[in-house]
Amino acid sequence: MLRQYELVERVKEYDPDADEAMLNRAYVYTVQKHGTQTRASGDPYFSHPVEVAGLMTDLRLDQETIATALLHDTVEDTLATIEDIELNFGSKVARLVDGVTKLSKIEQMPENERAAENLRKFLLAMSEDIRVLLVKLGDRLHNMRTLHFIKSPEKRRRIARETMDIYAPLAERVGMYEYMREMQLLAFEQLEPEGYATITNRLEQLREGDGGQVDAIALAIKQALAEAGLQVEVSGREKHPFSIWHKMSERHVSFEQVSDIMAFRVITDDEADCYRALGVLHTTWQFLPGKFKDYISTPKTNGYRSLHTSLMYENSMRVEVQIRTREMHRLNEFGLAAHWAYKQGDRPDGQVGWLRDLIEIVDASHDAEELLEHTRLAIYQDRIFAFTPKGALFQLPIGATPVDFAFAVHTDLGAQTVGAKINGRHMPLRTPLANGDVVEIVKGKDAEPQLSWLSYVVTGKARAAIRRAVRQKERAEVAEIGQKLFGVIADRVPAKIGKKAIRHALERLEMEEEDDLYYAIGAAKITDREVMEALVPGCTEELPEQPEWSKSELSIRGLTAGVGYELGTCCHPVPGDRIVGTRRPGEKVEVHTIDCHALASGIDNDWIDLSWSKRAAGAIGRLRVTLYDRPGTLAETTAIFAQNHANVRALAQIQNDPPFGSYEMDLEVQDVAHLNRILSALRASDSIVGAERI
Known part of the structure; x- marks a missing residue:
């Protein structure tokens, strides 16, 4: 210490x-x-x-x-x-x-x-x-x-x-x-x-048996460059053990098949000598096509500058060579720390712009898991370079698409993307970009991010922005449903509801905006009774707790007294379905429809023959409904539910593939006949492409 x-x-x-x-x-x-x-x-x-x-x-x-x-x-x-x-x-x-x-x-x-x-x-x-x-x-x-x-x-x-x-x-x-x-x-x-043990042991064996090969290759490189009039420093080293492991895992090869385990570094006096040294090495030894990278003319995001090439040395041995100046080497090894040490008055903002993107990603992330996914994507290092038509350069991860490029240029441009030209040709938005591509984004005034983009974008910034836009759209649609339902609820209270009553209701419910109330109603986060009570306190005292047909809890025949049960979330049984129960020792009975696919995986469980004893509320039927993606279709759907006295318990969009949108909806229903009536009404609507029970 x-x-x-x-x-x-x-x-x-x-x-x-x-x-x-x-x-x-x-x-x-x-x-x-x-x-x-x-x-x-x-x-x-x-x-x-x-x-x-x-x-x-x-x-x-x-x-x-x-x-x-x-x-x-x-x-x-x-x-x-x-x-x-x-x-x-x-x-x-x-x-x-x-x-x-x-x-x-x-x-x-x-x-x-x-x-x-x-x-x-x-x-x-x-x-x-x-x-x-x-x-x-x-x-x-x-x-x-x-x-x-x-x-x-x-x-x-x-x-x-x-x-x-x-x-x-x-x-x-x-x-x-x-x-x-x-x-x-x-x-x-x-x-x-x-x-770790395997690779370090193999490297130790190589060191013991190479007979000074690393020093010999370094000397040969230095002599070749000296004969061309270049005074340089040359050093050789083994590749980093983790780098070797990563290459073995990525390429699915053995240690013996990793051919460029040795790497050499050439340090020159100035930038021009870097390119002269490169020419000498390429004329002295065969270079491997596709292995040359010029990070001097096009530095990495972090400011790293160097020439990288791979050569075929004697006896078919591949070696990697990095060529850089002394100043580049100092900055490369310690990056922004070296920059700060020598230029304390000139903070390198340009090299940390990616941090701004990370902040934007954090703002757009919905939960911890999503945040971690996006930040990992944002800091991984394999990059390509693409250009705007005016020549502005953007670095993106390998596999990035025009949509990623659009969001990298500006979040608003990404949101308005409708098409793209790559090197002057119209190409699909899911096309992976290659190094050096010129990308022109075609935008539309009324365009908006599509859920389907998530299947092919790779940058954290794009994924976060798309998910945020989709969530906002879903919230608006659910709020639209809630506004329609609010009108029905308001008609049931013994007073005319105006802006003042709504404002006081929001205060009682600890909400800020009317949209918050409409969303809570549409998403079934608040009951009709709670809304009525907030609008006119005391107005629900004379109302029955539940509709006449739902005064009693669900009751099932065939269960031993005192034994608890839960309805299967895989098949959502409702009164009228043929049901059976499965039970594991010490657990509640799970109630399933007789044709539920989950029963196939529970053969070793005890099966109990069950039946419904009385018709009651509390049963949840789940539907998958596909709508035309246009204004008013969700409102028409919820109107059908209201006409059939079905309470929406949950609603989620599961797919948005214009001109269609698919939703999963949980409804509180009376029995299977009630559910079938709702399905028939949905299928008869011109706004609904299809409806089925899950």
């Missing part, structure tokens, strides 16, 4: 004007606050923030970042507050510590409870000041280095998976390849211990 004076000396070496007193205060503060706390390794807890601060000095970061690294766990793990930090170290450090703390809090929550709002705030803080992310990456790297001290294998795997899915890709996206590679290696060891 770094001692106090050693840490300060490190900072003073590259920043002689650093505030030595503040750094000393931060070191002492973290030691005092963490006190006797210990880590899983048995070391004092304060050793962790000190080591993270040391990692930040390796990146030559400024004094605020070093202080943040020292203090980053004090608010989360001690009695210190953000106000204390601001009082002692200033507002800049306090803001940075707060940003790091937000993500630490999210990490400790169960995955399904991680609040999108907290993540949005973290991403916003990160995009405003990338040092928040740099400290967090240093924090995660040191935690991964000490992960083996944690006794619980399950906890180690969870942390390793989170590192592989989120932090390693984030490190890649800001160009910190050294951090990315080490995180991947340490996570790989926990997630695939057998694969």
Whole structure:
């Protein structure tokens, strides 16, 4: 662990004007606050923030970042507050510590409870000041280095998976390849211990038996370039073990079939020498077509610049060569951290624009699972380049379509897309884009995102925007249904309902807008009785609790007294259906229709012959209804339900394939004859393409 004076000396070496007193205060503060706390390794807890601060000095970061690294766990793990930090170290450090703390809090929550709002705030803080992310990456790297001290294998795997899915890709996206590679290696060891052991053993065998082959190839490359008048540095290394594993898994090949295990790096004086060196290598050895990539003229999103090529060396050996200048190499290995260290007054906003997209994705995501899916998609690294007709360049994941491209240009353009031209030719919207394609989006004034697009878009931004638009459309349609039903409900109260009564009803129901009320009615989130009572308090006291035909609960013959039951959600039996029950020891009886497909999987269960004892409410029939996708069709459908005295319990759109839309609807019905009457009425409507019971 770094001692106090050693840490300060490190900072003073590259920043002689650093505030030595503040750094000393931060070191002492973290030691005092963490006190006797210990880590899983048995070391004092304060050793962790000190080591993270040391990692930040390796990146030559400024004094605020070093202080943040020292203090980053004090608010989360001690009695210190953000106000204390601001009082002692200033507002800049306090803001940075707060940003790091937000993500630490999210990490400790169960995955399904991680609040999108907290993540949005973290991403916003990160995009405003990338040092928040740099400290967090240093924090995660040191935690991964000490992960083996944690006794619980399950906890180690969870942390390793989170590192592989989120932090390693984030490190890649800001160009910190050294951090990315080490995180991947340490996570790989926990997630695939057998694969890790196998590959590291094979690499060790190669090292023992290669007879200095790596050094020999590096020398041959250097000599070939020297004969052409180029003074360069050449180094060789084995591919990263996780990189080899990933290639084996992706291509379904064995270790022996991974031909480019060795990689070489050529460092030149200037950019022109990079291209001269490339020409020399391609004329000295055969290069492999399709393996050349020019990241100098077209850098990666994170600013990475280099030439990549693969050569066929002697004895049919394939080797990968990367060619770059010294400045490129410095920026490539430590990315935005290196940029920050040398240009502190010129924040590299252009290189973190993708963070803005992540914030937009968070805003559009519906739940935690959807959010995680979109953010993973947004930070994965395999990219292609496509151009607008005016020459603007956009980077997209491999497999991206014109719809992804449209949303990448602007969310409004994506929403209005009706067609696309690729290299001047009209092409289907589901066409995967290739590197260098020129894409022209054809838009329509009244167009809107289609649910079917989700089957082929690949970017998180596009998927989030489409899902948000579809949800808004579904909500509007359900609210339209609710507005029609509201009119029927309002006619049943003993007063004329005006705007004032509705406003008071919204207050009683704790709703803000009329649309909220209509949606709640249409989605069956509120009962008719509750709406009536909100409109005219006390008006329901004389009303019967339920219609005459539904005064009693569902009753079934054939059950032993006191035995509970539940209606199968697979077949939704209603009175009038021929029913049977299945029972497992200690569980409720499941009631199914005699022809339910689920019975085929329950042969080992006890079967009970059942029948309905009386007609009663509470039975739910599920229908699949396909409508013409035009205004008024849903309203006509709900009018049919109202005319047949059926209560809508749930409604969801399951497919939108213009000019049709399909819905699943749960109705509270009297019996099977009642349900069949509703089906007949639906099928007779000109607005309805088809209706069937599920």
